[in-house]
Amino acid sequence: MMTGASGPAVTRAAMATLREPLQRLVDSSRRTFRNPYESIDWPVSVDPTADWFTAPELTTVHGTPLWDVIGDGARRRLAFLEALNFYSLNIHGERDLMEGLVTRLYRPDLSDAASYLHHFIDEENKHSVHFGTFCTRYGRVYRSRQPPGAAAPATPDADLRFFAKVLVFEEIIDRFNVAQAKDERLHPIARFINQSHHAEEVRHLAFGRRVVAELWRAHRASWSSAQIDDLRRYLAQFFVTTWRQFFNPDVYRDAGFDDPWDVAERLWASEAQRELRRAFSKRIVEFLTVHEILLEDPHAAY
Amino acid sequence: MLPIDLDARAELRSWVASRADGIEPDPALDRVALFDQRVLSSLHLPELILLIERLRNEPVDVTTMAAPDVASIDAIVATFFDRGTGR
Numbered sequence: 111m112m113t114g115a116s117g118p119a120v121t122r123a124a125m126a127t128l129r130e131p132l133q134r135l136v137d138s139s140r141r142t143f144r145n146p147y148e149s150i151d152w153p154v155s156v157d158p159t160a161d162w163f164t165a166p167e168l169t170t171v172h173g174t175p176l177w178d179v180i181g182d183g184a185r186r187r188l189a190f191l192e193a194l195n196f197y198s199l200n201i202h203g204e205r206d207l208m209e210g211l212v213t214r215l216y217r218p219d220l221s222d223a224a225s226y227l228h229h230f231i232d233e234e235n236k237h238s239v240h241f242g243t244f245c246t247r248y249g250r251v252y253r254s255r256q257p258p259g260a261a262a263p264a265t266p267d268a269d270l271r272f273f274a275k276v277l278v279f280e281e282i283i284d285r286f287n288v289a290q291a292k293d294e295r296l297h298p299i300a301r302f303i304n305q306s307h308h309a310e311e312v313r314h315l316a317f318g319r320r321v322v323a324e325l326w327r328a329h330r331a332s333w334s335s336a337q338i339d340d341l342r343r344y345l346a347q348f349f350v351t352t353w354r355q356f357f358n359p360d361v362y363r364d365a366g367f368d369d370p371w372d373v374a375e376r377l378w379a380s381e382a383q384r385e386l387r388r389a390f391s392k393r394i395v396e397f398l399t400v401h402e403i404l405l406e407d408p409h410a411a412y
Numbered sequence: 413m414l415p416i417d418l419d420a421r422a423e424l425r426s427w428v429a430s431r432a433d434g435i436e437p438d439p440a441l442d443r444v445a446l447f448d449q450r451v452l453s454s455l456h457l458p459e460l461i462l463l464i465e466r467l468r469n470e471p472v473d474v475t476t477m478a479a480p481d482v483a484s485i486d487a488i489v490a491t492f493f494d495r496g497t498g499r
Contacts, residue, residue, distance in 0.1 A: 255458040257474040340450075347431075347455045354459055360471075371466035410431075 118219035121266055124328035125222040128320050132226045135313050139229035142309070146236040150302060156248050158190035159183040161297040165290050170357050173382025176373070184365070191249070191361045193300055196286065197241035198252035199355040200307075203279050204234045204241075210262070210272045217264060226317060233310045240303050252360050256351070266329040271341065273325065274403065275348050277318035281394035282352055284311045319397060326403050342404055349395075349411035353387050354378070387412040420467045420493045424485045427463055431456060442485040457482070464492050 156163075169189050171177045177185070211231050214220050220227075245251045262268040284307075290296055291305035330338065357378045359370035367373045377383055391411060398404040425437035432451045435441065446452045452460070460482060461472050472492065481491040 253474075255461040255472075255474055257454075257457055257461075257477050259454050344453055344455060347453060351455045351458055354462065359462070359465065369469075371462070371469065374462070375466065 117266070120328050120332075121219040121269065121325065122221075124324045125220055125321075128324060129222050131320055132223060132317070135317055136225050136229060138313055139226070139233065139310075144236070146239040149306065150240065150243075150299065152243065152247060153299065156190075156297060156299070158187045158248075160186065161300075162186055162189055162293075162295045163193035163297055163300045164189040164196065165293050165296065168286060168289060168386070170377045170383060173386075174377055174380040176377070188361075188365045191364050192356075194245050194249040195252050195356070195358045195361045197245050197303070199254075200241045200283060201238050201245070201251060202254040202256065202355075203283070204238045206256075207276050207279075208234050208238075210276070213261065214264075214269070214272075220269075223321070230314060230317065233314070237307050237310070240306065244299065244303060252358055254355075266325060267333070267337065267341065270322065270325045270329065271344060273318055273321045274345055274398070277315070277322050277397075278345065278348055278394050279352055280311055280314055280318060281397075282390055284308060284315060285390040285393070287311065322403070323401055326401055345398070345404060346408035346410065349391060349408035353391075353411050357383075384412040420464075420489055421485060423463065423467055424488060427460075428452065428485065442489075445484055447479070447483065460488075464488065468492060 163186075166172055166185060166189060169177075169185075169192050171180070171185070171188060180188070208231050211227050211234075214223075215227050215231070216224050242251065262272060287304040287308035291301060291308050293301065296304075333341075357374045359374045362370035362373040388407075391408070395404065395407055399406070421439075421442060422437075425439075425441050428441060428446065428451060429435045429437035435444075435451060444451060447454070457474075461474060465472050480487060482488055
């Protein structure tokens with residue numbers, strides 16, 4: 111259980127050690143401040159069966175028997191629908207992220223992070239403008255299957271869970287962004303969205319790594335082994351929750367597959383897709399295991 | 413062919429048991445308060461929703477869902493699978 115020593119005073123002291131790196135992130139955000147409404151010249155329409163909007167190797171069908179039985183146009187259309195899904199899960203993830211950041215803005219024990227939290231929220235909102243504009247102009251926003259939850263308490267445990275989830279989510283998303291930002295096969299809009307997202311995520315990832323490591327270092331000694339075990343199970347499940355969103359039956363239904371839930375299960379279980387999930391999780395799993403926040407791979411995610 | 417709610421119960425028991433330590437997929441599990449007793453966490457909900465959708469071959473609208481709807485396997489079956497009363 112949490113003791114008195116593990117409360118806001120410890121968090122405040124931990125965050126004070128981050129003043130200098132956080133100021134560098136603030137400076138960087140101010141130097142690159144931009145208007146999301148001027149950064150993209152949106153085409154009137156796009157052709158989902160002619161262009162690639164997701165790199166073929168990053169679709170959930172690639173490397174599976176299903177890939178071999180659908181034609182080129184169907185592959186491109188599926189890659190377009192998966193781009194809509196990728197942008198949609200970013201919208202849902204960023205909405206939860208912004209909500210969590212806003213809740214923590216100017217909380218006294220996190221006050222050293224307030225200046226950067228303003229930029230973090232601002233940049234996430236701008237990303238959602240890009241994702242939302244693409245989805246609503248050319249397709250739709252796919253729904254989330256995560257019901258709205260109750261507000262988390264203002265405890266160190268809840269803070270660590272929140273910032274660790276943000277970090278896991280953004281690390282995985284960033285692997286897709288980096289891989290697609292310079293992929294000449296992709297439609298310029300898809301390339302730009304991935305490139306632009308990555309450019310700002312670099313700062314968010316740096317922030318997340320610092321905060322997660324510092325909160326863990328500051329509070330872990332005051333937590334019971336049962337509490338830490340529960341935290342580890344929770345984070346391991348978050349990998350599953352995050353990755354599951356990529357295998358969306360709504361996408362497969364829109365792509366014309368007869369049994370979209372069965373398709374989702376088969377693709378999720380395919381060896382090629384398990385390997386992609388393992389590879390794209392590797393960097394963040396290494397970070398979490400080096401710090402002993404996790405003790406092993408989140409095997410259920412792959 | 414088994415009635416759909418019996419199929420669903422078996423699948424739900426098996427799924428819950430596979431995600432929690434020391435839980436057996438037997439009928440007693442149907443009455444266990446899955447979230448109150450921390451057998452599952454809120455992070456399991458999207459996977460659980462996917463399973464419910466797959467079992468009934470129909471989407472679930474999470475925006476109209478309430479916590480009691482998924483509180484136990486009995487509640488899930490009553491809410492989403494019982495003929496004529498499921499959502």
